[in-house]
Amino acid sequence: METDCTTPGPLPNGTRLLHIGPHKTGTTAIQGALFAAKETLPRYGAEFPAHSRHPMEAALAACARPAMMGDTAPTDRHWARLLKQVRATGGHTSVVSSEFFADAPDGATVERIVGQLGGDRVHILVTVRPLAKVMPSQWQQYVQNGLRMGYEDWLEHMLRKAPYEQPNPSFWHRHRHDRLVERWSRAVGPERVTVVVVDDRDRGGLLRTFESLLSLPAGLLRPVPDTANRSLTLAETEMLRNLNVEFRGNGLPDELYSRLVRNGAVMHMKNACSPTARDVRIATPRWALEAAAAIGAEAAERIEGMGVRLLGDPALLSAVPEQAEPEQAVPAKAGLVPDGARIAPEVAAQALYGALAAAASVPARPAQARGVHQTSSRELVRVLGHRCLKRLRRR
Template identity: 75%
Template sequence: METDCTRLPAGTRLLHIGPHKTGTTSIQGALFAAKDQLPAYGVEFPAHTRHPMEAALAACARPAMMGDTVPTDRHWTKLLEQVGATGKRTSVVSSEFFADAEDDATIARMVEQLGGDRVHILVTLRPLAKIMPSQWQQYVQNGLRLGYEDWLKHMLKKAPYEKPTPSFWRRHRHDRLVERWARVVGPERITVVVVDDRDRDGLMRTFESLLGLPDNLLQPVPDAANRSLTLAETEMLRNLNKEFRGNGLPDELYSKLIRNGAVMHMKNACSPTPQDVKISTPRWAVEAAAGTAAEMIDRIAQMGVRVLGDPALLSAVPKPSGQASEQVSEEPRIAPEVAAQALYGALAAAAAAPVRHTTPAKARTVHQTSSVELVKVLGHRCLKKLRRH
């Protein structure tokens, strides 16, 4: 473990590869907000958006989120042009989806295109036990129908631990992630940062030190759309996913009305209260995750990469809290206001623009059609009548 956060050489192209749920959204928002101030210190944030997700997905040849537009090589090429325009100045690119690169050839191609020897890889890590509930609810936002404890059993107890979400261990078997990138760039060009959740701004200060920025230049940017869902919100969405899949509706409809309509509006309009039941990881899963984390720490320590922070945090088993029991005693209930905001978000998304889906839905009777779709159809008909009047 090192505590010396030495500034990277001028002209470095810093590639932050996440993985997911390790403070990526927070640092991306802070860098983008300071975009116009960075050049005064010889640093550029070349992406034109907070998170160049489509470019990273295209570069790694990974699919888009359920129902979203498929990324193309043009997304990646555009980002490369933006990076190239920074010339000899230091630049930083951040996307957790770079962690989805599966093989050495893909990684080697991306590194070469981004600048070859100038590229330095930054990996941010948090304890698996804290990542798992956040990652599960994120999978539910992309259509997953499996309950939390069943999903944990698949990830921790059922070899080969790849179903139903094969991306989880590709991202979060952190020793293998670091090893994949070290084989290409060498361990001397990789920095691993252990995120300490007790120090809310610690990751900001680490980026400032690595990039040679003044203290406190990077500041958190409030982002309600990135908040995690409560247990009740996630369960509501998971049950909706069952209805959605059971009725064979097109993926484009899910992207438009559910993820970017109902869920997005609900996140922005409703803030969780202390009374909301959080997603609680059972003790057996916390201990299993801590054991896996300990194995990963040992392997990373042997690779020769620079590690900033305390690796022991990654395998620490937290003390049980009031909700960290084997069974949650309180039944999660969705508040009427939250349900109303979610429904409004779906209706507003439907009214904003028609959904053009590539896969036609099967013909069904009214009795075979889910209530969600019936509300959508009714909404469209009402809008048509209003427009005629």
């Protein structure tokens, strides 16, 4: 079994490499680097056929999964378009990458996806990280999609409360790595599955692995900065989580959340504000780190026995990280946030501005004069944002 993450043997020409993630394992970095090199790849017999950095809608449609909260539901048209682009690559090696393929609900769906992509030509690539690294990143991502539960409560449900499915059933479906590898291995055979254990200490390692698999020259794939994909700090996540509580408590529509909160306030805040050394990070309590390491050890042992190509050090999956500094190690409980984890005024201002700008970008529709109590929440927010921006421009 191969265990060298830097120099794996290249895939056969004409392979259709399907990178299924899962989430929080370097997928965005790979997608950004491949898309940036899209015009150069054909010189070396490789293609990145997607029309965007991340063909998320196509993957969701292929897996028959719903869109993110409030977003427009994907259709089969998205998946059919990507399949057409893959087929157009001919004898070149093509790469399709989306972490949402890890959400394929069952073996029948996996087999259908593999068959539509080319059957025997398909090779599956799974990137895995230690659960201790994944859990805080995944929690704050769930919060960005409307979750209202604090981090420590969420960990209790994921690790201690059987059947470990609430409030996010997708977590273990994605991140029980041995079961994920097993599902896809059954569809293509272990000889056509590569599992890469991502080592955060080697930031360029994953890019080099893709270069080797695709027979690309060293250094062709380069990191592409993407502030929109950064994780939230503890203070930012807690601000958003409390907003989610108010949002749900007042029964506002999901479409409003998608437009004004996730794609307005949060997106602008992440683009405009970078975390500093003073920001308190999301820290995982010791008991959860040890539980995650035990699950990682079991998953690593099972993957090693599956006969798939394993690149990297599987021992990383069972390592317990060093304990953080005391002032940095306080987890987020409901209603309890460390004193140092307070949102900075400029960050709050950028989030508010993002929401207002998103509201103002929606064209106002002519309507008869109505009182405030006769107007929907969505229209009130849009009108308020438009008026505020108009006054600011006048100043």
